[in-house]
Amino acid sequence: ASAAAAEMVKAIRVHELGGPEVLKWEDVEIGEPKEGEIRVKNKAIGVNFIDVYYRKGVYKAELPFTPGREAVGVVTAVGPGLTDRKVGDIVAYAGNPMGSYAEEQILPASVAVPVPPAVDYKIAASVLLKGMTAYVLLHQCFKVEAGHTVLVHAAAGGVGSLLCQWAKALGATIIGTVSSEEKASQAADDGCHHVIIYTKEDFVAKVNEITSGKGVNVVYDSVGRDTFQGSLACLMSRGYMVSFGQSSGGPDPVPLSDLAPKSLFLTRPSLMHYTATRDELLQAAGEVFANIASGVLRVRINHTYPLSDAARVHADLEARKTSGSIVLIPDS
Ligand code: NDP
Structure with missing residues (x-):
């Protein structure tokens, strides 16, 4: 049988787990979208720390795989059964499935959201x-709420920068931690009332001083191992520990008894559980785009690289050399 020659696109592929060097720039075959799917030519691809976890094997995926969980692109083909999508639509997606480090990819239409004309595609990605x-x-x-005091770790990072800006707009007092002077000035610019350089200063002692011993209402901790215990110590009575990442490694197990002295709350959220339905996804995406359009959120795209340079980007992200958002642009 003489099938038509398979169509190839360039993508970053991972065949074995490891350091940034396992990210290979290769040709991959791309088919046509099946029922409920769309094919999207990516214009800009967002880089997230979760991409590092998958590359290293902290989170598991079947090998080989194409990393990446965020992109904006133009729809190039629509699978059977879809009436509300058309070729030429600009769509954004974030979350499942993996595979955005590619010139073109196939997605379930249910994960793609429209990008409002007021939002630039690179910003959206x-x-x-x-x-x-x-x-x-x-x-x-x-x-x-207004009046709360919030502690944000990695306050100059991609998520951190947005957390600070948004929390400020909600009327909170924000304490941010960062690793360098340069990141400190960015965090202050993003609304942090107090910035602690946690690589030089004891952040627990500083938070204690700033809050006059009272502690904070909530800690947003994406750093994990290096900060987790200190974060618990920074909370006020009945405070909330929100542990949402582990850039420095997974935190040690926490005995329930550690929460008892202050009746603390502890949660370990994943975005996908909060955007599981189409309505929840559209609501969350709508809030993000609306707050960009209105100027509440200013996205810092501090690093833009060709997609083929993904390995360099991963090396910088892991070495704490980046701040704000990172975007990859397909070469062609
Ligand atoms: P960031 O831009 O925040 O990069 C990670 C930052 O973490 C670094 O810049 C660095 O900031 C800090 N950090 C502290 N210790 C280390 C270390 N040992 N190695 C590397 N970085 C370290 O990344 P993202 O904005 O993409 O993600 C932020 C966090 O949020 C990640 O942990 C990610 O997994 C998590 N996340 C969780 C989600 C969820 O659903 N639970 C969804 C999205 C993100 P500094 O130099 O200032 O210390």
């Missing part, structure tokens, strides 16, 4: 996953 995370953390995992 750099903010959807991080912005929906910030939305869920500030409005659903714990509801931040």
Whole structure:
């Protein structure tokens, strides 16, 4: 049988787990979208720390795989059974499935959201996953209100930058931690009332001093191992520990008895559980885009690279050399 020659696109592929060097720039075959699917030519691809976890095997995926969980692109083909999508639509997606480090990919239409004309496609690609995370953390995992004091670790990071800006707009007092002077000035610019350089200063002692011994209402901790115990120590009585990442490694197990002295709450949220239905996804994405359009959120795209340079980007992200958002642009 003489099937038509398979169509190939370029993508970053992972055949074995490891350091940034396992990210290979290769040709992959792309088919046609099946029932309920769309084919999307990516214009900009968002890089997230979760991409590092999958590459290293902290989170498991079947090998080989194409990493990446966020992109904006143009629909190039629509699978059977879809009436509300058309070729030429600009769509964004963030979350499942994996595979956005590619010139073109096939997605379930149910995960793609429209990008409002007021939002630039590169901005959308750099903010959807991080912005929906910030939305869920500030409005659903714990509801931040005016008068609250909030501690945000990695405050100059992709999610951190958005958390600070959004929490400030909600009227909270924000304490941010960062690793360098340069990141400190960005965090202050994003609304942190107090910035602690946690690589030089004891952040627990500083938070204690800033809050006059009272502690904070909530900690948003994405750093994990290096900060977790200190974060618990920073909370006020009945405070909320929101542990949503482990950039420094997974935190040690926490005995329930550690929560008892202050009647603390502890949650370990995943964005996908808060955007599981189409309505929840559209609500979260809508809030992110609306807050960008209105100027509440300013997205810092501090790093833009060709898609083929993904390995360099991963190396920088893991070495704490990046701040704000990172975007990959397909070469062709
Ligand atoms: P960031 O831009 O925040 O990058 C990670 C930052 O973490 C670094 O810049 C660094 O900031 C800090 N960090 C502290 N210790 C380390 C370390 N040992 N190695 C590397 N970085 C370290 O990444 P993202 O915005 O993409 O993601 C932020 C976090 O949020 C991640 O942990 C991610 O997994 C999590 N996340 C969780 C989601 C969920 O659903 N639960 C959804 C989205 C993100 P500094 O130099 O200032 O210390």
